[in-house]
Structures are given as C-alpha cells and as structure tokens.
Amino acid sequence: MQANKFRIIGLVLVAGLLAFTWLRIGLSKSTEIRQPIRFNHKKHVQGGLECSGCHQTVKDQATAGRPETSLCMTCHEASVTKNPEENLIREYAQRHEEIPWQRVIKLPDHVFFSHRRHVSTEKLDCTSCHEAIGQSSEPPSRPIKFSMDSCLACHQKMKASVDCVACHK
Amino acid sequence: MPKWGMVIDLDKCTGCQACVVACKTENNIPFSTPEQAEMGRTISWIEIIPIMEGEYPRPKLRYLPRPCLQCDHPPCIKVCPVYATYRNPEGLVGQVYSRCIGCRYCTAACPYTAKYFNWSAPTWAKEFEPCLNPDVSKRPKGVVEKCTFCHHRLQKAKEKVKAEGRELKDEDYVPACVQTCPAGAMYFGDLDNPNSKVTQQTKSPRAFRLLEELGTEPKVIYLTEGEWHGAYRK
Amino acid sequence: MQRRNFIKLVGGTTAGLALTSCATRQTLPVKDPLSEWRAGAEQWIPSTCLQCPGGCGIQARIVDGNVIKLEGNPLHPINNGRLCQVGQAGLQVLYHPDRLRGPMIQTGKKGSGQWQRLSWTEAIKTVGGRLREMRSRNASHSMMLWDGYGSGLMSALFQRFAEVYGSPNYCSYASGDGMAPAYYAEQGLANPVGYDLENANYILSFGCDLLGQWRSPVWAQRVYGYLRQERPGPKAKLVQVEPRLSLTASRADEWIPVHPGAQGALALAIAYVLIREDLYAADYVSQHTFGFDDWTDAAGRRHMGFKSLILKEYRPDDVAGITGVPVDTIIRIAKEFAQHRPALAIGGPGATMFSNGTYTAMAIHALNALVGGIGAPGGYFSQREFPFKPFSPANRDAIAQKGCSMPRLGDDESHPLISQGRPDLSEALLTETPYPAEVLFLYYANPLFSTLQPEKLTKAFEKIPLVVSFSPFMDESAQHADIILPDHTYLERWQDVPAAPTSGAIVLGMAQPVIKPLYDTLHTGDALMLIGREIGGSVKEAFPWQDFKSLLVESVQGVFEAKRGSVFTESFEAENVRQLAKRGWWIPTHSSFDDFWNDLLKKGGWWEPQDSFDEWGKTFQTPSGKFEFYSQLLAAKLAGLTPTVGAGAPGRRIDAMKPLPAEMGGGADSDKMVLPHYEAPKSSVAKDGSTFYLNVFRPEVLVGGGAAIPPWLQEIIGPHVFMKWDSWVEINPATAQKLEINDGDWIWVESSKGRFRVRAKPYPGTMPNVINVPYGLGHTMPGEWANQRGVNPLLIMEGKSDPISGMAAPGLTPVRIYKA
Incomplete structure (x- = not known):
C-alpha cells in the first residue's frame, strides 16, 4: 500500500519534472533570438558611428530601418577585424542576400509608434528608450519588451498627448 | 485645437462606392464570405445606404454614404463600460481595440449603425497579407470597430508638418474616402476654422445632419436640394 | 485553396x-x-490603372517592397487624383491567390484541367515551333490574334506580328459603346470621338451608363460633380433613356423608361419635332450636312433626304406605341433638347446592343447634327492620333505577303460595316469558313464567357489545334486553351495607356512596374517578341527590340520629338499649356529625351489639350466632307465597293451606287437603307407564357470585366437591392405582386435556350414587361471567389447579331419567370 503510494507520488513528480523541463525548453526556444551575426553594438558606437548611420530611416520614417547588406559592405568590403563573424557579412553579400536580422523590440499590432516623431521633431535621444543597447557587446538573446506604463510616464512628464488613439491604431 | 468634420454633397454623389473600397483597402477591413454577408456581418466602415422613393415610372433612388458621423455627443460612448470608445480632444470618437470587451452595447446605441462587431477572426488569403496597411491594426475576433476618419493619417500628417515646421492645413489630412471620391462629393477639414472649405459648405442652405432631433451633433454634414435640407443651422 | x-x-x-x-x-x-520585419521604407510610385479603358493615373504606396494602397495621380488630367471602386480594388488583382504562377501546358484534352508547368523557354519553343512549321507549308494565314485590349503599342505590336508572320486575322475586340458604326457612316471616322460634356447644357443619354462605366467613369463623374454644383450659371440637365434605372439614370434629372431596342425610334421622333417645329440649327444643317433634303445624283436619280423620311414615318403619335414613351414626353424632351444648346445626344450599349444597333446609333448621332453640336463647343470633338514614332518598316517575305492577302476569318460580305463592329466569330471558327484556324492567341479576351454561343465556341476551340492564352488568370477561355503564357498584372509591367477619348484632349498614361513580378510571369510583349525570334527569318528581323520596354522608349521618342503637348503638370501650368496651344504655341520644357522620359515616369504621362473645334476636314472625313445623314460610305459598302475613309474631297459624291440586293432592302426603298431609320429589333418567337424581355446590364463594380473579381467588389455588387456575392433579377414591384413573388424569393428565368435560378428583387426602376439581370457573374473557373457565384445570363440569350456591323446583339430575348 505504502510502497504503491510512494511509487505514485514518485511517478507524478517525475512526470511533472519532465513536463516542466519540456515546457522550459519549448518556451525558451520560442522566444530566444539568435541573430545571424553576433553584432557588437558597442564596437560600432566606440568606433564613432551614429545610431542613424545604420538605422537610416530613424529620422524620417516610422521605423528606424534595418541596414541593408550593401550598407555593411561599405566598411566591411575588406577585413576590418579578425573576428570570424565578419566573414559572414561578405558571404551574404556574395549571395546577394539581405542579412536576416531578427527583431528584438516587440510592439503589439495595435500600437503605432513613429521614430521620426520622437527623434526628429521631439529630439529625443535614442537611449531614452533603448537604454544600454549601444553599450552591449552581444546581441540580446531575448526580446526587449516595452510596457505602456513606461510610455505613459514619459508622455505625462513631457506633457505629450495621452489620448488613447494617439498611439493605438 | 481643430475640430475635424466632413461634408458630403448628396447632389454630387453618384453612389459609385469608390469610398467604400478605398476605406477597405486603407483600413485592413476583411471581406466577408457569402455566408457571413447573408447574416448581415459584412464590415464596411463607410457604407452606401440606398434610399428608394416613389414608384415606377417615377422612382427616385438616392445614395447616402455613411461613415462614422463622429458625433459631438456620441450615444455610443455613454454605454461603454470600459472606456474603449470615447471622444478625444479633437472631437474624434476613438475606438481602442485592446480595451474593448465585445459587449456590443455601443453597436446597439449608435443610431446610425456605424459600429461593427467582429464575429470571427479576420480572414485573408495568405497572398493578400503583404498589402495590409502597417499603419492600421488587424482587429481580433470579438471587438467592435468603426470608421476613425483615417486617424492614422492625422498622426502622420501632424508628424510631417512638425518636421517641416509649419501649421497643419486642411489638405495635409484627408481620409481615404474623401481623397478618392470621383465626383468630388466629399470634403474634409476643420469645422472650427471659418475659412475652411467644410465650414463654408455647412453654411449652405442645402446643409443638414442625419437624425438632427436626437441631439447627437454629428460632425458629418450632408448637403442636398431634396426635402431633407434645412435641418442644420449653426 | x-x-x-x-x-x-x-x-x-x-x-x-x-x-x-x-x-x-x-x-x-x-x-x-x-x-x-518591415524595414518601413515608404515610397509612392506613379503608374496608370488598366482595370478599364478609362486610363486613370495612379500612385502606388509601397512599404517595404509591398504595394499597400493605390490612389489617383493628382496630376493626371483624366482623374485628377481621384480613383473609382474598381481602381481601388487593384491590389486584390495583384495579390489574388488564383493568379497563375507560370506558363502551363494542357496535357489532357482541352478543358480537362490537366495542366503541367513548363519553363518559358519550353513554352516559347513549343508555340514558335508550331508557327514556324505552319509557315513552311504556307498556312500562316490560319493564325488568329484576338486582342481584347485593342489600343496603344501592344495592339500595334500584335498587328505587326500578324503582318510579318503573314496572317490577315488580327481582331481587335476592345470594348466599345456600339456607336462606332455611326461615327464611320455619318462622319467617316474610324476612331471614337470625344464629347465636350463640361460645356453642355443638356445631355440626352440613350442607354449610355455615363457615370457607371462609359469610357472613363472617373472623368464622367468628375464632370457630373462639376455640372451639378460647381459650374457657374444654369445647371446642365441630364436625361437618361433606357429600360432600366441604372446608376446614371438614378442620378439623372429624368429617367425615361423605353422599350428595349426602341431607342432609335425615340431619337427619330425627337428629330421629327425638331424638324417639324423648325427647332433645328438650320444654318449648321445647310452648311455642314449632306442628305438632309431630297437630292438628285449625277445620274439624275432622285434620292430621299432625312427630312422627308422623318416627316413621313416618325410622328410622335406613331412612335409612342413603339417606345412606350408618351407623346407629350417626346415633344417636351425634344423641345428642351433644342432649346438648351449646347445639347448632346450620347448613345451607349443599352441602346445599341440590338440587331438594329447601327441604325439606332445613326439616329442618335443625327440629333447632334440637327442641333449643330458636332465640331462645336458643348458637342463633339474628333480625336487626334498619338505622335508615337512609327515602327521601322518590316521586311515581309513572300509567305507573309501571300498569307496577308487571304480573306479574313469570318469576314463574309453580309456585314458591310464589319470593321466597325465586333462580330461573334463562333460560327466562322466552327464551320471553318473560309478556312480552319490552326492557332488562336487570346489577349485579355475571354470569349467563352462573353459569347452568346458558348457551346459553339467551345466546339470551335476543340477544332483549333493550338489555343494560346496570355491571361494571368484561369478564366473560361484559358481553361480551354492548350498553353497559357500568363502576363504580368498591370502593376508589374510597362505599358503605354492611351486614355479612352473623353473631352478631346489626348492623354497618354505610362504604366510602370510598381513591384517586381510576384510570379514566373512574362510581359506579353516580351513573349510575342520571343516567339517571333523563335520563328526566325524575316519574322525574327521584325522584332529588333530587346524587350517591350525598349520598344516603348523608342516609340515615346516620337512624342518628345513631336514638340506638342506637355508632360502632366500642376493644374495652373496645365492651363498655361492650354492657353498657349490655343494660340498655336508650344514651349520646350525638356532639354533631352532622357530628361523627358524621366519626367514622364515621375509625373505619370503626357497629354495634349484640344480646344479648336472647326477643323471640318478632320471632323468630317466623308465623301462630301460633311456630316452625312445620307451615308455615302454605307451606300458604297452596301453596294460592295470599298471606299477609303477620308479620300473624298469636299463636295465629291460617290455616284456609283448600284441598286441594293433585295434582301438588304434594295429596290425603291433603298435610300432608307443608308439613312438613320428604325427597324424592329430581331427576336425569336416568344414561347408560350414568355411575357418578359430579359435585359442584361453590367453592374458598375464590374466595369472592365476582368476575370478575377476582387472579393471587395463582390460584397458591394448590388447596393440598391442589398445584394452581395450573388446575381439577382430585378422585377417591377407591381408585376412581382401580381405574380406573388416576394423580395428574395428564388425564381427561374427561362428562355427557349435554357434557364437559371436567381433571387428576385422587386425594383421600381424596372419596366413592367422587362426583367433585369446583371452580367459579369457566374464564372466557371477555379478559385474561391468567382466560381459559381451568381449566373451568366448570356447562356440563355438568343444569338442574334446586327446585320450591318455584325455585332453580337444580346438585346432582346423573351423569357418567362416562375417560382423555384
């Protein structure tokens, strides 16, 4: 009787543990971001590049823009570093492919956000929202999330519009 | 602050429905299936309402394009339990999908039947997805939606004039329906600006508003020489 | 899916x-x-809409390489930034899931649906090889090109292909309003004319759905808005004459319901009142018309004039019975028409789609001459040609010359104005007269859907060894083809788009790709050149261009060098160009062709305004150099002569009139055969209980009639009767009540040829003896949205035709209706 009871508890525990691990692996797999190239923001910033040097539409369009392979090639045509990752750029260029950069900032579909509005007209610094990305030497492995609270806090402080439809599309 | 309004000249409108399709393409409005259409579930933020009067051989058929009338006293917002629909400072009646709980009180309250409920998740063929407008969200199942006067265009227009360092003018912001109207029967602009085209038009003796007696104060003003005119005095 | x-x-x-x-x-x-990831880069690319012949300028909003929205091009003189429902739905054509992904070959028998993909190289080889083999045995004449687009450089390219290959069988089936025979017979013009709607005070439209789908609906609607509320002075009156309350009729000041096929009689009764009461423009008639009064020819024979005929036969009292229009209405309309000049009479398919189409068109157009409107403000313009650089002359070998000298397929001599009509070729193809067709090319033509005789044409297709379709969709005709070489959609290709004639100005829109082709499709111009090269020899040499785009660039050089007109400009500059043109001035705006070309693409096109009216030599290219009530061109054609248009010096008459054969109305009455007159439209004997005439109309959301009907349009198809996604039948409400038919009841519509089941819609805009059914639905093609939605009323209609122009006449089919 007693032994059976333990056996059942043991089974339940093992099953639970298995399920938990499986779920963990599954979940982390679905949210983990692997960039095609281990891009080092810090190096580029230290090298004197402006954010808008690569994110070229940041000042005049809603989205900041992803650098096209050709843009990377303007500097990386020939070897600049000894990092083997750098070769990958030239491999993409040779295949005439765009580098499939993964998005790390996740805004819900019902939110409208314009970089132009914040960067060009309101002169906000990129770090106001993107904090330390410029200082990171590894690409983030998980999506960066924004909460409505952080938007609102700033909007209230700056006396910007807090009208719902100003941001919700 | 401007007060955005629309004038629709029924004497010029031909009922061609260009506004209807322009709206659907601009605002990611899913098309119905024949079965849904049969149940009256077609979503059409601006709809052409036919009005048939008289009998053969002298019938009179008119068309009345009906967007959301963006009332100044909207009956729909008073019944919303969750502040998903509200009147914003510029007089637009906003609809926030992420707040909407789908109770449909507002669809029942709107005397103009301008609100639509998503009875099912929006359906598109995979091939159609690339042409969805990134400025407008795809509404999920179970929320109410309606015409926004192409509010996203206002956001973009504001951004543009700010970047160019000038004031917003009427022609900077035009909803898709007004822009496409072949007969030029629709006008759009600031009702608070005495010099705007729309304000001028509302002074016409042909001006009237739909169901004026309800006191909803719509910001869509119609013009006609027919017997409905004369109801609007401002 | x-x-x-x-x-x-x-x-x-x-x-x-x-x-x-x-x-x-x-x-x-x-x-x-x-x-x-949307990179978000956004741009606007100008192009031109090809959804209908209107030719509106568009701008495509491109975000991250995808087409998000189409808007009108504000600089385009036709649409001025506006766009119609069909133009707006263009995205659903481009991204339609049923688009063909690449060239295909039928491996089973025709219509079996056993398709296999093949490469373009293989496809071109197969088609080119077959054509080469035909030339080797002197059978080149049996190739037929069926061009449903019918304008601009693509048509010129098809014609060149036919010429150098050696076939007389190039057929242009561009949509028309059925008025072409009248423009030819009475004015000697081979091309459609423009109408000065903006300056008209009275518009009398006979079955022309002006606002819904005539030439350029956006232009017509813009003018309508202008005439209604913007033009200073008295408002123009619009009167619509047709059996059904169409979109135009509902927006007109007055709708005059008239029996189907009787519009010509009404026009002649109006002429009667004008003549009888001396309300016509007597000076104009005496100076610029021929055959109004009785006259004597060089041989001393007396001929009847228009006036005698009218006064003899078309008293309103007599015509009232034919038309169903009360006498006092006829008289009132006639007086209004005469007294509110400039007045315009416009004809459309609603009046001309009957077996008496040519004479109806002539009768309607004669009203314009009576009020002096042809070649005058508020009236008609003759249209100029586009100054394209002509193709370099092609070297045609002996095979080509011999092939081209063969008679055309189906071109028997029974239809004197066949070149102005669009004959139904089902019979000729099936009976192989005068010889069998071996290869048939279909370009934006879907005859198996639009013919009145689908069963005949399907059989005819089976007899043709190689049917090639260029359709981007698997339409009914493509299903019965052997090879499909799908074209790009209009948003993916280069094309010149000459706008349908409107207000006299000639407008050349440029269509350029706004997106890379989504699938493995090919520009039909390129495909044609590749086929030509595959054939080899002199045919190969006739296509020196690299692709259609280089042909386009070369041809447009002529426009640059012509030193006329202007690239589209802002409206104030356009007015400037107009004023200068009026005085015969022109100011160069571009230093080089490259400069011109780039500007052309940026602005969307080129145009030339037209303000001069009294160029009589251009307006009337008849033997008399005048408007001919008594059509000498038709007389000559009837007598078996081949007059050349415009050859006659003013005042010269064709005197070689032979008596006409008796079956054509010869004998004493033969003068009547060349004058506008009324003939009862042909109709089969009504079956017992057939008390209605079936009237077909095209709903305005289906204008252009492409095979793929975007779902956005399907769900707004019949707003006046609350119909979506399906066909319906309109019945007069009183009639419906008598028959105990309620709104939405399923009923059968039955003719001697067959029947279909549709939902009944009582509609006060219906005559008691007529029922209306929309045309354009009822496709039988794969795909979710078009297949088996609604019915195709043509399937039960009589296969009649107009004996003069050969034009198919679906007009008058007696039917009975009963509850399903």
Whole structure:
C-alpha cells in the first residue's frame, strides 16, 4: 500500500519534472533570438558611428530601418577585424542576400509608434528608450519588451498627448 | 485645437462606392464570405445606404454614404463600460481595440449603425497579407470597430508638418474616402476654422445632419436640394 | 485553396491549441512579430490603372517592397487624383491567390484541367515551333490574334506580328459603346470621338451608363460633380433613356423608361419635332450636312433626304406605341433638347446592343447634327492620333505577303460595316469558313464567357489545334486553351495607356512596374517578341527590340520629338499649356529625351489639350466632307465597293451606287437603307407564357470585366437591392405582386435556350414587361471567389447579331419567370 503510494507520488513528480523541463525548453526556444551575426553594438558606437548611420530611416520614417547588406559592405568590403563573424557579412553579400536580422523590440499590432516623431521633431535621444543597447557587446538573446506604463510616464512628464488613439491604431 | 468634420454633397454623389473600397483597402477591413454577408456581418466602415422613393415610372433612388458621423455627443460612448470608445480632444470618437470587451452595447446605441462587431477572426488569403496597411491594426475576433476618419493619417500628417515646421492645413489630412471620391462629393477639414472649405459648405442652405432631433451633433454634414435640407443651422 | 500549417507560425509547443480552424479559409495567422520585419521604407510610385479603358493615373504606396494602397495621380488630367471602386480594388488583382504562377501546358484534352508547368523557354519553343512549321507549308494565314485590349503599342505590336508572320486575322475586340458604326457612316471616322460634356447644357443619354462605366467613369463623374454644383450659371440637365434605372439614370434629372431596342425610334421622333417645329440649327444643317433634303445624283436619280423620311414615318403619335414613351414626353424632351444648346445626344450599349444597333446609333448621332453640336463647343470633338514614332518598316517575305492577302476569318460580305463592329466569330471558327484556324492567341479576351454561343465556341476551340492564352488568370477561355503564357498584372509591367477619348484632349498614361513580378510571369510583349525570334527569318528581323520596354522608349521618342503637348503638370501650368496651344504655341520644357522620359515616369504621362473645334476636314472625313445623314460610305459598302475613309474631297459624291440586293432592302426603298431609320429589333418567337424581355446590364463594380473579381467588389455588387456575392433579377414591384413573388424569393428565368435560378428583387426602376439581370457573374473557373457565384445570363440569350456591323446583339430575348 505504502510502497504503491510512494511509487505514485514518485511517478507524478517525475512526470511533472519532465513536463516542466519540456515546457522550459519549448518556451525558451520560442522566444530566444539568435541573430545571424553576433553584432557588437558597442564596437560600432566606440568606433564613432551614429545610431542613424545604420538605422537610416530613424529620422524620417516610422521605423528606424534595418541596414541593408550593401550598407555593411561599405566598411566591411575588406577585413576590418579578425573576428570570424565578419566573414559572414561578405558571404551574404556574395549571395546577394539581405542579412536576416531578427527583431528584438516587440510592439503589439495595435500600437503605432513613429521614430521620426520622437527623434526628429521631439529630439529625443535614442537611449531614452533603448537604454544600454549601444553599450552591449552581444546581441540580446531575448526580446526587449516595452510596457505602456513606461510610455505613459514619459508622455505625462513631457506633457505629450495621452489620448488613447494617439498611439493605438 | 481643430475640430475635424466632413461634408458630403448628396447632389454630387453618384453612389459609385469608390469610398467604400478605398476605406477597405486603407483600413485592413476583411471581406466577408457569402455566408457571413447573408447574416448581415459584412464590415464596411463607410457604407452606401440606398434610399428608394416613389414608384415606377417615377422612382427616385438616392445614395447616402455613411461613415462614422463622429458625433459631438456620441450615444455610443455613454454605454461603454470600459472606456474603449470615447471622444478625444479633437472631437474624434476613438475606438481602442485592446480595451474593448465585445459587449456590443455601443453597436446597439449608435443610431446610425456605424459600429461593427467582429464575429470571427479576420480572414485573408495568405497572398493578400503583404498589402495590409502597417499603419492600421488587424482587429481580433470579438471587438467592435468603426470608421476613425483615417486617424492614422492625422498622426502622420501632424508628424510631417512638425518636421517641416509649419501649421497643419486642411489638405495635409484627408481620409481615404474623401481623397478618392470621383465626383468630388466629399470634403474634409476643420469645422472650427471659418475659412475652411467644410465650414463654408455647412453654411449652405442645402446643409443638414442625419437624425438632427436626437441631439447627437454629428460632425458629418450632408448637403442636398431634396426635402431633407434645412435641418442644420449653426 | 489549401489548409495552412499553423504549427510553424505559432511555435511548436502551442500547435495543438491553434489547429481549430475552418477547412477552406484560414484565420489570419497571429504572426510572430519577431519573424516579421518591415524595414518601413515608404515610397509612392506613379503608374496608370488598366482595370478599364478609362486610363486613370495612379500612385502606388509601397512599404517595404509591398504595394499597400493605390490612389489617383493628382496630376493626371483624366482623374485628377481621384480613383473609382474598381481602381481601388487593384491590389486584390495583384495579390489574388488564383493568379497563375507560370506558363502551363494542357496535357489532357482541352478543358480537362490537366495542366503541367513548363519553363518559358519550353513554352516559347513549343508555340514558335508550331508557327514556324505552319509557315513552311504556307498556312500562316490560319493564325488568329484576338486582342481584347485593342489600343496603344501592344495592339500595334500584335498587328505587326500578324503582318510579318503573314496572317490577315488580327481582331481587335476592345470594348466599345456600339456607336462606332455611326461615327464611320455619318462622319467617316474610324476612331471614337470625344464629347465636350463640361460645356453642355443638356445631355440626352440613350442607354449610355455615363457615370457607371462609359469610357472613363472617373472623368464622367468628375464632370457630373462639376455640372451639378460647381459650374457657374444654369445647371446642365441630364436625361437618361433606357429600360432600366441604372446608376446614371438614378442620378439623372429624368429617367425615361423605353422599350428595349426602341431607342432609335425615340431619337427619330425627337428629330421629327425638331424638324417639324423648325427647332433645328438650320444654318449648321445647310452648311455642314449632306442628305438632309431630297437630292438628285449625277445620274439624275432622285434620292430621299432625312427630312422627308422623318416627316413621313416618325410622328410622335406613331412612335409612342413603339417606345412606350408618351407623346407629350417626346415633344417636351425634344423641345428642351433644342432649346438648351449646347445639347448632346450620347448613345451607349443599352441602346445599341440590338440587331438594329447601327441604325439606332445613326439616329442618335443625327440629333447632334440637327442641333449643330458636332465640331462645336458643348458637342463633339474628333480625336487626334498619338505622335508615337512609327515602327521601322518590316521586311515581309513572300509567305507573309501571300498569307496577308487571304480573306479574313469570318469576314463574309453580309456585314458591310464589319470593321466597325465586333462580330461573334463562333460560327466562322466552327464551320471553318473560309478556312480552319490552326492557332488562336487570346489577349485579355475571354470569349467563352462573353459569347452568346458558348457551346459553339467551345466546339470551335476543340477544332483549333493550338489555343494560346496570355491571361494571368484561369478564366473560361484559358481553361480551354492548350498553353497559357500568363502576363504580368498591370502593376508589374510597362505599358503605354492611351486614355479612352473623353473631352478631346489626348492623354497618354505610362504604366510602370510598381513591384517586381510576384510570379514566373512574362510581359506579353516580351513573349510575342520571343516567339517571333523563335520563328526566325524575316519574322525574327521584325522584332529588333530587346524587350517591350525598349520598344516603348523608342516609340515615346516620337512624342518628345513631336514638340506638342506637355508632360502632366500642376493644374495652373496645365492651363498655361492650354492657353498657349490655343494660340498655336508650344514651349520646350525638356532639354533631352532622357530628361523627358524621366519626367514622364515621375509625373505619370503626357497629354495634349484640344480646344479648336472647326477643323471640318478632320471632323468630317466623308465623301462630301460633311456630316452625312445620307451615308455615302454605307451606300458604297452596301453596294460592295470599298471606299477609303477620308479620300473624298469636299463636295465629291460617290455616284456609283448600284441598286441594293433585295434582301438588304434594295429596290425603291433603298435610300432608307443608308439613312438613320428604325427597324424592329430581331427576336425569336416568344414561347408560350414568355411575357418578359430579359435585359442584361453590367453592374458598375464590374466595369472592365476582368476575370478575377476582387472579393471587395463582390460584397458591394448590388447596393440598391442589398445584394452581395450573388446575381439577382430585378422585377417591377407591381408585376412581382401580381405574380406573388416576394423580395428574395428564388425564381427561374427561362428562355427557349435554357434557364437559371436567381433571387428576385422587386425594383421600381424596372419596366413592367422587362426583367433585369446583371452580367459579369457566374464564372466557371477555379478559385474561391468567382466560381459559381451568381449566373451568366448570356447562356440563355438568343444569338442574334446586327446585320450591318455584325455585332453580337444580346438585346432582346423573351423569357418567362416562375417560382423555384
């Protein structure tokens, strides 16, 4: 009787543990971001590049823009570093492919956000929202999330519009 | 602050429905299936309402394009339990999908039947997805939606004039329906600006508003020489 | 359509939850925003709409390489930034799931649906090889090109192909309003004319759905808005004469219901009142018309004039019975028409789609001459030609010359004005007169859907060894083809788009790709050149261009060098160009052709305003150099002569009139055969209980009539009767009540040829003896949205035709209706 009871508890525990691990692996797999190239923001910033040097539409369009392979090639045509990752750029260029950069900032579909509005007209610094990305030497492995609270806090402080439809599309 | 309004000249409108399709393409409005259409579930933020009067051989058929009338006293917002629909400072009646709980009180309250409920998740063929407008969200199942006067265009227009360092003018912001109207029967602009085209038009003796007696104060003003005119005095 | 796999889209672990969708249609997958990167770069690319012949300028909004929205081009003189419902729905043509993905070959028998993909190289080889082999045995004449687009350089290219290959069988089936025979017979013009609607005070439209689908609906609607509320002075009156309350009729000041096929009689009764009461423009008639009064020819024979005929036969009292229009209405309309000049009489398919079409068109157009409107403000313009650089002359070998000298397929001599008509070729192709067709090319033509005799034409297709379709969609005709060489859609290709004639100005829109081709399709111009090269020899040499784009660039050089007109400009500059043109001035604006070309693409096109009216030599290219009530051109054609248009010096008459054969109305009455007159439209004997005439109309959302009907248009197809996604039949409400038919009841409509089941819609805009059914639905083609939606009323209509122009005349079919 007693032994059976333990056996059942043991089974339940093992099953639970298995399920938990499986779920963990599954979940982390679905949210983990692997960039095609281990891009080092810090190096580029230290090298004197402006954010808008690569994110070229940041000042005049809603989205900041992803650098096209050709843009990377303007500097990386020939070897600049000894990092083997750098070769990958030239491999993409040779295949005439765009580098499939993964998005790390996740805004819900019902939110409208314009970089132009914040960067060009309101002169906000990129770090106001993107904090330390410029200082990171590894690409983030998980999506960066924004909460409505952080938007609102700033909007209230700056006396910007807090009208719902100003941001919700 | 401007007060955005629309004038629709029924004497010029031909009922061609260009506004209807322009709206659907601009605002990611899913098309119905024949079965849904049969149940009256077609979503059409601006709809052409036919009005048939008289009998053969002298019938009179008119068309009345009906967007959301963006009332100044909207009956729909008073019944919303969750502040998903509200009147914003510029007089637009906003609809926030992420707040909407789908109770449909507002669809029942709107005397103009301008609100639509998503009875099912929006359906598109995979091939159609690339042409969805990134400025407008795809509404999920179970929320109410309606015409926004192409509010996203206002956001973009504001951004543009700010970047160019000038004031917003009427022609900077035009909803898709007004822009496409072949007969030029629709006008759009600031009702608070005495010099705007729309304000001028509302002074016409042909001006009237739909169901004026309800006191909803719509910001869509119609013009006609027919017997409905004369109801609007401002 | 296939069921999509959701697993990928929502991530492996939650797959089980998501698999709860319907079978035929997918829920829009909740896309993982991480996998979806929109770089967001946004631009606007100008191009031109090709959804109908109107030729409106468009701008496409491109975000991250996808076409998001189409708007009107504000600089375009036709649409001025506006766009219609069909133009707006263009995105659903481009991205339509049923588009063909590449060239295909039928491996089974025709219509079996056993398709196999093949490469373009193989496809061109197969078609070119067959054509080469035909030339080797002197059978080149049996190739036929069926061009349903019928204008601009693509048509010129098709014609060149036919010429150098050696076939007389190039047929242009561009949509028309059925008035072409009248323009030819009375004015000697081979091309359609323009109308000065903006300056008209009275518009009398006979069955022309002006606002819905005539030439350029956007232009017509713009003018309508202008005439209604913007033009200073008295408002123009619009009167619509047709059996059904169409979109135009509902917006007109007055709708005059008239028996189907009797519009010509009404026009002649109006002429009667004008003549009888001396209300016509007597000076104009005496100076610029021929055959109004009785006259004597060089041989001393007396001929009847228009006036005698009218006064003898078309008293309003007599015509009232034919038309169903009360006498006092006829007299009132006639007086208004005469007294509110400039007045315009316009004809359309609603009046001319009957077996008496040519004479109806002539009668309507004669009213314009009576009020002096042809070649005058508020009236008619003759249209100029586009100054394209002509193709370099082609070297035609002996085979080509011999082939071209053969008679055309189906071109028997029974239809004197066949070149102005669009004959139904089903009979000729089936009976192989005068010889069998071996290869048939279909370009934007879907005759198996639009013919009145689909069973005949289907059989005829089976007899043709190689049918090639260029359709981007699997329409009915493509299904019965052997090879499909799908064209790009208009948003993916280069093309010149000459706008349909409107207010005299000639307008050349440029269509350029706003997106890279989505699939393995090919510009038909390129395909044609490749086929030509595959054939080899002199045919190969006739296509020196690299592709259609280089042909386009070369041809447009002529426009630059012509030193006329202007690239589209802002409206104030356009007015300037107009004023200068009026005085015969022209100011160069571009230093080089490259400069001109780039500006042309940026602005969307080129145009030349037209303000001069009294160029009589251009306006009347008849033997008399005048408007001919008594059509000498028709007389000569009837007598078996081949007059050349415009050859006659003013005042010269064709005197070689032979008596006409008796069956053509010869004998004493033969003068009447060349004068506008009324003939009862042909109709089969009514079956017992057939008390209605079936009237077909095209709903305005189906204008242009492409094979793929965008779902956005399907769901707004009949707003006046609350119909979506389906056909319906309009019945007069009183009649419906008598028959105990209620709104929405399913009823059968039956003719001697067959029957179909549709829903009944009592509609006060219906005559008591007529029922109306929309045309354009009822496709039988694969795909979710068009297949078997609604009915095709042509399937039960009589296959009649106009004996003069040979034009198919679906007009008058007696039917009975009963509850299903």
